[in-house]
Amino acid sequence: MNTDDFEQRLQRRPMRQVPAEWREGILAVARSTTSQRPAILDTQQHLWWRELIWPYRRVWAGMVCAWLLIIGLNAASFEQAPRVASKAEPRSGEEIRAFVEQRRMLVQLTDSPTELANTRKPNPPGPRSDRTTIISAA
Amino acid sequence: MDSGNKLERLYDEHAQALFAFLINLTRNEADTRDLLQELFVKLAQQPDLLRGIRNERAFLIRLAHNAAIDLMRRGCTRDRTREQFVIELASxxxxxxxxxxxxxxxxxxxxxxxxxxxxxxxxxxxxxxxxxxxxxxxxxxxxxxxxxxxxxxxxxxxxxxxxxxxxxxx
The missing domain is CATH 1.10.10.10 (Winged helix-like DNA-binding domain superfamily/Winged helix DNA-binding domain)
Structure with a gap:
């Protein structure tokens, strides 16, 4: 059997007919979606919200309360901060002088020879060639 | 030609070919009807879809094919137990x-x-x-x-x- 013959044999087998009763149903639904498209879209959006919110309404309500609490606390602490700052009085000249004196004394202490000896870092290692001479001398 | 008459003409001219194509792909009469319905709803919602199309049949076959492939992909991940009970597929x-x-x-x-x-x-x-x-x-x-x-x-x-x-x- 050659290919053409085989193809023709297959082609002779007729396909099923589309059920006649489908026509009216399919066309009616198609026509109705044309006229009600915005309403259907609104309904779909409404359903989407309902599916998201309604089954977990207590969880959502809890989250809303928690956020309100956080926002409230945040707002309260924000209002208190300027008050604390405003209560601080400017420093007097005497206090500033005492502070400068303390700084000066601290600098003198840190510059003393004992302090220097304690805080001096060890000498960095010399070049390798120097080290070899020390080892050979030892 | 208003949209209703256009839909009817499209159905009368192409529904048989689309049905045969879809039932051969899906092997399921309910799925075939759903896909055909989906296709005509799309045509109704987008009246300009066929504007400028020279070969309506080829274009509709493409839409039907894409929809059928999508359905079959969804079917692969869908509840597979259904397949175990469907012994006789639609011819x-x-x-x-x-x-x-x-x-x-x-x-x-x-x-x-x-x-x-x-x-x-x-x-x-x-x-x-x-x-x-x-x-x-x-x-x-x-x-x-x-x-x-x-x-x-x-x-x-x-x-x-x-x-x-x-x-x-x-």
Whole structure:
């Protein structure tokens, strides 16, 4: 059997007919979606919200309360901060002088020879060639 | 022509071809009806969809093919237990009273069902829609050579599968 013959044999087998009763149903639904498209879209959006919110309404309500609490606390602490700052009085000249004196004394202490000896870092290692001479001398 | 009459004309001219194509791909009458419904709803909602289209049939076949592939992909991830209970798949062929012919059509339907969907689509369009490879390529959005090779592979498989019937059915 050659290919053409085989193809023709297959082609002779007729396909099923589309059920006649489908026509009216399919066309009616198609026509109705044309006229009600915005309403259907609104309904779909409404359903989407309902599916998201309604089954977990207590969880959502809890989250809303928690956020309100956080926002409230945040707002309260924000209002208190300027008050604390405003209560601080400017420093007097005497206090500033005492502070400068303390700084000066601290600098003198840190510059003393004992302090220097304690805080001096060890000498960095010399070049390798120097080290070899020390080892050979030892 | 208003949208209602246009829909009716499209249905009368193309529904039979779309039905045969879809039932051959899905092998399920309910899915075929859903896909056909979905297609005509789309056409109703987007009246300009066919504007500028020269070959309406090829364009509608493409829409139907894409929708069927989407459905089959969804079906792969869907509840698989349904497949275990569906033993008899819908045949795409007309019924006949002749027992030999009935046996051949059943074997042909089964052999077609064993082809990968992409080969089955091309074989269907070439044999039963009598479309050219150029039209098939345009309809399925594939290169013409791909359409031709899929047809050859598919036909070879059908020939192997239906060899026992060669001499029995005239």
């Amino acid at each position: 795409p062929f007309a019924r006949t009273d002749d027992p030999d012919e009935r046996a051949f059509r059943a074997a042909l339907a089964e052999a077609l069902g064993e082809l990968p969907p992409e080969q089955r689509a091309v074989v269907h369009l070439k044999l039963w829609e009598e479309m050219t490879f150029e039209q098939i390529a345009a309809g399925l959005d594939i290169p013409q050579n791909t359409a031709a090779s899929r047809y050859r592979y598919g036909l070879d498989k059908l020939r192997q599968r239906l060899r026992p019937f060669y001499e029995e059915i005239k």
